[in-house]
């Protein structure tokens with residue numbers, strides 16, 4: 001029987017209209033509030049930053065000017081940043097006025113680097129997610145862990161979590177047995193890579209040396225961290241490694257595409273459709289993105305694989321004798337979730353960075369054949385084929401030229417060329433530059449390594465600059481960051497890069513394949529792009 005209740009239907013329509021109107025007013029008030037708050041915050045910010053010079057370039061005192069410039073320089077982003085900020089200890093790029101996290105200071109000065117990384121360490125930390133769309137996706141990929149966790153006034157626990165993670169990881173890094181495992185693994189994996197390269201030489205095939213180094217660092221890290229055999233250097237696919245690469249690449253591409261939508265959702269859409277973190281609109285945006293879905297499905301593979309490896313390790317009757325990182329964490333009683341996350345963070349921190357260092361080192365060796373020959377001589381004298389390198393025999397005092405080559409590659413091609421912190425309180429930098437809370441402050445190892453005052457003829461690759469060797473101040477040379485959060489894997493990375501360089505060069509000589517236009521990619525880590533592709537092609541020759 002049909003119910004015909006005109007009063008009820010009028011009432012429902014009235015209710016719906018009132019709800020809609022109420023929500024419309026609520027939404028409009030939210031957006032107005034955000035714009036007023038944003039305008040006030042931005043006026044305050046602009047006032048505090050009025051004496052700080054803008055980056056050098058026409059129209060750079062407003063976002064449209066430098067953004068236009070940035071877009072036309074996106075293929076040479078680090079050189080662009082160098083051009084527009086060189087000679088200025090601190091420069092500003094003011095972003096969209098309503099969004100505090102879009103304002104950035106670019107730092108090229110050692111004293112200022114020391115200030116943000118050490119003296120006022122507690123004020124500067126990883127970005128606030130709601131103000132940094134890119135960092136939001138890094139966390140989406142990695143979850144919490146040492147690489148993304150905040151410290152200082154920006155963190156709810158004042159950095160306790162970070163402190164604990166750091167303590168645990170550094171104990172593991174300093175263990176004697178772990179160091180000896182590294183030695184064994186790097187030598188073995190470098191030999192595998194060298195044999196692979198020799199086969200290419202015999203078959204007169206060109207090789208993508210950068211891909212080889214990414215495989216070498218993955219294979220090494222899989223054994224050191226998981227105790228798991230991986231042989232990507234000779235073409236055997238590795239499930240964890242493949243999922244890791246897929247997740248990382250898709251995260252980055254999706255994050256870049258999401259910056260503008262995020263700003264719109266978080267500003268102009270009312271809760272729950274927008275607002276902080278982009279609300280439902282962002283949720284939908286992510287679900288509709290093929291890149292985001294691919295990233296999430298790769299993350300599930302990573303999780304499944306990590307669960308398998310953790311279980312395998314727990315069930316291993318040899319567990320008490322094992323020395324890989326996973327086994328050391330499990331022996332120490334850490335939970336499976338903690339261990340899985342920690343290992344993932346250590347891989348992201350340590351794998352690509354070292355592969356980039358090796359790629360640029362060999363890029364410079366192929367461009368500077370005289371340097372390659374001189375390094376070969378030192379290697380043949382000190383560590384001829386058959387001898388085993390170790391920490392001591394690879395040290396700067398034993399092999400000064402090798403050390404000079406590696407430091408020169410780090411200077412010109414720092415694997416992390418630009419690193420950003422967010423200020424969580426107002427501050428004043430040395431030199432009197434003001435920093436309003438929530439400004440991004442980025443220091444530039446790429447720029448600092450090319451400062452002609454510090455390194456005459458900075459573009460020239462000259463290992464002799466580092467002989468005799470004095471460890472550079474980490475504030476002047478912040479390639480591994482500096483202060484309490486300095487890179488934990490610096491010794492491991494230098495040792496790994498030196499071991500591989502020695503093993504390859506004592507058997508092979510390298511020549512760049514001609515007609516390559518080499519530049520760098522746009523990842524967080526500085527990899528090589530050749531003719532628009534992420535690769536570096538070489539011929540392997542005999543000496």
Ligand code: HEM
Pocket residue numbers: 146147166169346347349350351353354357414415416419420478479480481484485486487488489490492493494
């Ligand atoms: C040439 C190679 C490397 C370079 C240039 C490098 C550089 C850096 C930089 C710049 C940071 C600071 C990142 C940030 O907080 O924004 C960092 C942090 C870190 N690195 Fe490295 N790294 C290298 C290799 C490694 C290796 C092999 C490991 C070992 C797994 C490692 C482990 C870490 C860890 C755990 C952190 C976080 C420290 C913390 O936040 O307390 N790194 N590294």
